[in-house]
Amino acid sequence: MLTKENKTKIKIRPFALEDLEEVMAIEPTAFGQHHWSRQAFVQELDKAEGLYFIAYEQASRRLLGYSGLWILGQEAHITTLAVRTEYRRQYIGEQLLINSILEARCLGVLRLTLEVRASNEAAQKLYSKYGFSTVNTRPHYYQDNFESALILWSENITTPEFNTLLKANIAALEQREEELAGFSRQ
DSSP states (O other): OEEEOOOOOEEEEEOOGGGHHHHHHHHHHHHTTSOOOHHHHHHHHHOTTEEEEEEEETTTOOEEEEEEEEEETTEEEEEEEEEOGGGTTSSHHHHHHHHHHHHHHHTTOOEEEEEEETTOHHHHHHHHHTTOEEEEEETTOOTTTOOOEEEEEOOOTTSHHHHHHHHHHHHHHHHHHHHHTTEEEO
């Protein structure tokens, strides 16, 4: 049954040290025992090549998710993308991914890469939607259970074809938000 509710307004801004406490609450639930430490995040935020962002709820200012990437010339490596458990499947991760793509393009990046757990089908589906495909595998990559990682690469994110794909995905996301505005499942 659908009931009327206020739509969650999401904003994305740069990740600041003040966000670290909330990020550290999400990190183990998103990545299990194989997650970054507080010190790893502090080091990442200091790296000149690093760009990190948080998504937050506009009304409450509650941190809902975060993402990060390294800019390495004309390539970028997505280092992290996570969403608070109770806010998953609400397109927050997709909004963070779009933000990362747009930020990377502004800095002259042509292609993006990342590793994803072989078992993380939801993430693979999201990345595929934005032109990422599997190019290789890193066997036993994850230290907690020795699961393999898939190495994904994007299409060239500056081509007219990618622009068409990106615009279509953004329009579909906006349409879903419009259709669901004010309603949620109970």
